[in-house]
Amino acid sequence: MSSTPIDTDRSTSAMAHARPDLAAPALEETVAAARQLAQLFAEARAAVAFTGAGVSTESGIPDFRSPDGVWARFDPREFTYQNFMGSHEGRRRYWALGRVTYPIIRAAAPGPAHLALAELHRRGRLACCITQNIDGLHQRAGLPDDLVIELHGNATRARCLECDFACSRDLLHGRLEEGIDVPECPACGGIVKPHTILxxxxxxxxxxxxxxxRAAAADLCVVLGSSLVVYPAAYVPRQARRAGARLVIVNLEPTPLDREADLVIRARAGLVMSAVLEVLTSADPSPQGG
Known part of the structure; x- marks a missing residue:
């Protein structure tokens, strides 16, 4: 993976078209930051992305923690692992929530950040993606499954906690639509649970x-769309930074790690990553990943 000097203005027009609401100074500042990030990707040998809800909100999946998110309508204290395992009523409440949220996840398409990361991997510029998201959109965008590390699981899969039978979430959602309030394992009738962390x-x-x-081996860690307040997952970028990696944070709101970052960009992840990809493409149009 060679280090390619970045010297291009092509990202400016694309970003202006994507965000006409940005004032000129803010636009120029974001474009300049995107160029810096593109240069860091060009220089990196082991770049790692760490993604959060802000990457998937651009695909129409709401941030559970936002003021109008899921936890504004449901009490998160009712959806603990202990409640799910402890009673039929706890499982019924969980599946009632899932009946609302899963169709949103299932209908979503990969957004610009997902697509840009998949293309960066294809070009040999991204080693892996560590994600807090449970929607599987990184894989649907084209990242190999073994290079997507899902810290909080994956909502599209489920398994039986008694016989370990694995099945698609679609199968269980179909049972909910048929009027069954708590789906059971199709193989043994045991407790079946989505492959997500409660x-x-x-x-x-x-x-x-x-x-x-991966964090310990990274020389560049790029945080995209994460507030970095959900632990222990949020320790990962800190570990990468302390192991010597350059740290970049792309998020609309401040994070606890901003002071430790080499570069902080206050913008949408998809906007920035699309600009980064365009800069890298103009500087080196031929993919290096084959």
């Missing part, structure tokens, strides 16, 4: 270990 549930050990390994 409040009070430990993160998957394998995913955490792989994320830590």
């Amino acid at each position: 409040f009070g549930e430990a993160l998957p050990r394998t995913a955490v270990q792989e994320a830590e390994r």
